[in-house]
Amino acid sequence: MEIHLIRHTAVENPENLCYGFTEMPLRKDYPEDFKRLNMDHDFDLVISSPSQRCRLLADYFGFDYTIDERLREMNFGSWEMEKWKDIPEKEINPWYQDFINVKATGGENLLEMQNRVLSFWKELIAEQNVNKVLVVAHAGVIRLILQSVLQFPLENMFSIRIDYGKKVIIQKNDGYFSIKKMNV
Template identity: 70%
Template sequence: MEIHLIRHTAVENPENLCYGFAEMPLRRGFIRDFEALEMDGDYDAVIASPSQRCRLLADHFKYHYLVDERLREMNFGKWELKKWTDIPEEEINPWYKDFVHVKTSGGENLIEMQSRVLNCWQELIQKKDLNKVLIITHAGVIRLILQDVLQFPLENMFAVQIDYGKKVIINENKGLFSVKKVNV
């Protein structure tokens, strides 16, 4: 199976707001961003995060797609749509020190996010009737899938750059994986 993971295109976030589960609009002129993408049309299945920034991309290319809640970005809870600089230090500093285990205020930690994302991933790769799949999602989700495939420490997931509107292509064959392309 060939799996294409694409991050939604750039968002409009001049205030540097914290967002994950929250809806964040795509930047002005996002249609031009969509038109610049090189997308295939021969997917056996297309799955999208429920976030509008992902569904708009699927709609633009007129894909018939399923929405899966497990493909959402991290839930930042009470931090959602706050400026990063406005999040109290006593809340954010413990998270900065251990974002893997420390929950965001009213949200989730990385272990919880990993559990839901990998639940979806494992379900997908068990399907034997699919040859080519597209997942439209977020940087955090893509990083977690790469972390699972490549088995690097979870603490290092932010060392992987996932660009807006770019794909990661992974091949799966009988439980063996190869990462073919990143940020294409």
């Protein structure tokens, strides 16, 4: 099975707002961004995050796709749509020190997000009649999948750069995984 994980294209966020679950518009020139994507069209299965920034990409290429709620970006709860610099230090500093376990009020921590993403991942890689898959998602989701495949410490997940509008391609053969390409 060949699995293409693509991050949505760049968003319009000039004020550096914290966002994850919240709908965040793509930049105004997003159709131009889509035209530059290196996109295959011969997928057996296409799955998208429910976020509009992902669905727009799947729609643009005319894919017949399903939506999976587990592919949403992290839920930052009460921090959603706040400027990162305006989040009170007494709330954000504990998260900076332990983003794996600490969460914003009403949000989720990284372990909770990991559980939902890996639930999706385990179902996907168990598919028997699928050769080529496209998953349209977010940087956090893609990093968690890579963390699962490569088994590196969770605290290192932000060391991996996942560019807007770029793919990670993973090959699964006989129960083994290989990363074929990154940020293509």
